[in-house]
Amino acid sequence: MRNEIVALVVHFNMWFLLGWFDIRHRYRRSIIGPFWITISTGVMVVGIGLMFSVIFKSPIQEFLPYFAIGQIVWLFISTQINDACSTFVQYQAIIKQISIPLSVHVMRKLWNNLILFCHNIIIVVVLMLMYCGISWQSMYVVPALIMILLLLFMVSIVLAIVCTRFRDIIQIVAVLLQLIYFFTPVFWMKNALPSGYSWITDYNPFNHIIELIRSPILGKTPHMDLWGFMAAYIVIATLLAIYALRRYRHRVAYWL
Numbered sequence: 185m186r187n188e189i190v191a192l193v194v195h196f197n198m199w200f201l202l203g204w205f206d207i208r209h210r211y212r213r214s215i216i217g218p219f220w221i222t223i224s225t226g227v228m229v230v231g232i233g234l235m236f237s238v239i240f241k242s243p244i245q246e247f248l249p250y251f252a253i254g255q256i257v258w259l260f261i262s263t264q265i266n267d268a269c270s271t272f273v274q275y276q277a278i279i280k281q282i283s284i285p286l287s288v289h290v291m292r293k294l295w296n297n298l299i300l301f302c303h304n305i306i307i308v309v310v311l312m313l314m315y316c317g318i319s320w321q322s323m324y325v326v327p328a329l330i331m332i333l334l335l336l337f338m339v340s341i342v343l344a345i346v347c348t349r350f351r352d353i354i355q356i357v358a359v360l361l362q363l364i365y366f367f368t369p370v371f372w373m374k375n376a377l378p379s380g381y382s383w384i385t386d387y388n389p390f391n392h393i394i395e396l397i398r399s400p401i402l403g404k405t406p407h408m409d410l411w412g413f414m415a416a417y418i419v420i421a422t423l424l425a426i427y428a429l430r431r432y433r434h435r436v437a438y439w440l
Contacts, residue, residue, distance in 0.1 A: 188287035203295035254370035268340035324400035338421035
C-alpha cells in the first residue's frame, strides 16, 4: 500500500493532467464546458427543492440550502462509487500496456469527479449567500472533505478490483445506490421520520458522510460522533484496500 501512495506523488502530473484532459475531452466543442453540469444541477436543485419544501411544509430558506448541500455531496459520492466500479475496465488499454500502480488510475477518476464537485459547490455558495450567510463553522468543511476524499479513494480501490473480477457487481452497486438514496436524508429531513425510525439515519454511513459536510455549511459544529464514524470507516476501507492490493494487484491485468 505504501508503494501505491508514493506512486500518487511520483505520478502526480499523470493523474492530474489526465483528469483535466478527461473533463476537456468530455466537453470539447462546448462553450461553457463543465458548467453545464452546474446549470443542470442548479435547475434540478431549485425545482425539486421548491416542490418538496411545499410537500414537507418546510420554509424554503431552510429546506433549499439543506437539500442543495445534500444533493451535491450525494452526487459526488455516488458518481465516484459508480465510476470506481468500472475504472480499470475503462483504462484497460493503459493497464495492459504500461506498468503503472493501480492507485494512479483510481486517483485520476477521483480527481475528475472532484473537479465537477467543485463546479457544483458554486450552487451552494449562491444559496447560502441568499438565505443563510456563511459562518465560521464552514471551516470544518476542509478537514471533512479531506476525510471523505481519503475514504472514497480507499473504497474505490476495493470496488475497482472486485468489479474487474466480477462484472455483475457493477450493476448491483448501481441498484443499491439508488435504494440507499431514498433512505438517506437528502431531500427529506431527519425530523420528518416517525418516532422509533431514527435508526434509518443513525446507522446510515452515507448520512454521516453528508452530514459532516452539511452541518458546518449550515452553521452547525459537526458532532464528535460524525468524526469518529468517519475515522472508523477510513480504517476499515484502508484495511480492505491493503488486502485487495496485496493479493490481487497483479491479477487485474489478466482479468481485463
